[in-house]
Amino acid sequence: MNDIVQVENLNKVFKIGKLSKMKTVHAINNISFEIKNNEILALVGESGSGKTTVARILSRLYKRTSGSIKVFNKEIPMKMSKADELEYRKNVQLIFQDPFSSLNPLHSIYYILSRPYKIHNLCPNNKIRENIINILNTVGLSDEYLDKLPHELSGGQRQRIGIARALSVNPKLILADEPTSMLDVSIRLDIMNLMMKIRDDFNVSYLFITHDLAGAHYIADRIAIMYAGDILEIGNSSDIINDPFHPYTKLLKSAAPKPESGLKPERIDTKGEIPDLTDLPSGCSFHPRCPFASDLCRSSSPSFHHFEHRSVKCHLFNNGGAK
Numbered sequence: 001m002n003d004i005v006q007v008e009n010l011n012k013v014f015k016i017g018k019l020s021k022m023k024t025v026h027a028i029n030n031i032s033f034e035i036k037n038n039e040i041l042a043l044v045g046e047s048g049s050g051k052t053t054v055a056r057i058l059s060r061l062y063k064r065t066s067g068s069i070k071v072f073n074k075e076i077p078m079k080m081s082k083a084d085e086l087e088y089r090k091n092v093q094l095i096f097q098d099p100f101s102s103l104n105p106l107h108s109i110y111y112i113l114s115r116p117y118k119i120h121n122l123c124p125n126n127k128i129r130e131n132i133i134n135i136l137n138t139v140g141l142s143d144e145y146l147d148k149l150p151h152e153l154s155g156g157q158r159q160r161i162g163i164a165r166a167l168s169v170n171p172k173l174i175l176a177d178e179p180t181s182m183l184d185v186s187i188r189l190d191i192m193n194l195m196m197k198i199r200d201d202f203n204v205s206y207l208f209i210t211h212d213l214a215g216a217h218y219i220a221d222r223i224a225i226m227y228a229g230d231i232l233e234i235g236n237s238s239d240i241i242n243d244p245f246h247p248y249t250k251l252l253k254s255a256a257p258k259p260e261s262g263l264k265p266e267r268i269d270t271k272g273e274i275p276d277l278t279d280l281p282s283g284c285s286f287h288p289r290c291p292f293a294s295d296l297c298r299s300s301s302p303s304f305h306h307f308e309h310r311s312v313k314c315h316l317f318n319n320g321g322a323k
């Protein structure tokens, strides 16, 4: 499979506060990953681990502090011409978490879905309506929604409109930032199934951001586990869920709430919370919470150890890796 996106040594810091009280938030700390053609990569982690920041950098809503981003093997510069920016946004679309606020309440569904066709000049004006109806059908809605306002739709229907809007420009990559977290449990599966069908029918790749390990297992080919702006384990979904290697992945699995997901609870003893990103701990960022932490973990940052279908950033694997 060819890579759609290659991210290398990505960093993002935010400066917060003023003058002498200014602090540096280390939101993303030197992460690397790739998303392959037709692949769904899930980014999983607790609140504040940096998932949304990654999506915002990839969608160019945030500027990266440093690091390299390649799309189709072409380096994406920090600054782009307007034409290149438009082309980039056509290829890389974002679906938002909140289907209630991501659609302008004053505009009809027709108007909302017509914008991408006009902005990107995708077809003659007299073809827009036909294309919108096709895309509505693709996301499981009919033309009776064209004249409705967003408040007349359910959360699931609104998220379908968000997906239709993203899909209308024929993107190569969709960045889906917790697209199901605000929906009823019964609707979540429908939306994930729709996204998977779209992946197959339109050959798009996704970066799927979620707190929910079970949801990630359901939809994703590979999972990257994020903690304090870093990726601690990345690899094949089934391997990571059925047999997590990193102590933090084990912790996430043990906290996964859904017995019907097939996840077997495996409690590990741990303490504490995600570290202060303005004052990251020395060594491994997870060591203050890790029941297996040694002096080495406190003093030295681990590098990745590579296994057949995954990579793990943990000193426990230094000697080939007893788990």
Ligand SMILES: Nc1ncnc2c1ncn2[C@@H]1O[C@H](COP(=O)(O)OP(=O)(O)OP(=O)(O)O)[C@@H](O)[C@H]1O
Binding pocket: 014, 015, 016, 025, 027, 045, 046, 047, 048, 049, 050, 051, 052, 053, 054, 277
């Ligand atoms: N614009 C900003 N200015 C300052 N700090 C920011 C900004 N955006 C994000 N952060 C900080 O960066 C860190 C990562 O935030 P981010 O929203 O990416 O995490 P997340 O994993 O997506 O969390 P959640 O699941 O709650 O959305 C947090 O400490 C957050 O406070």
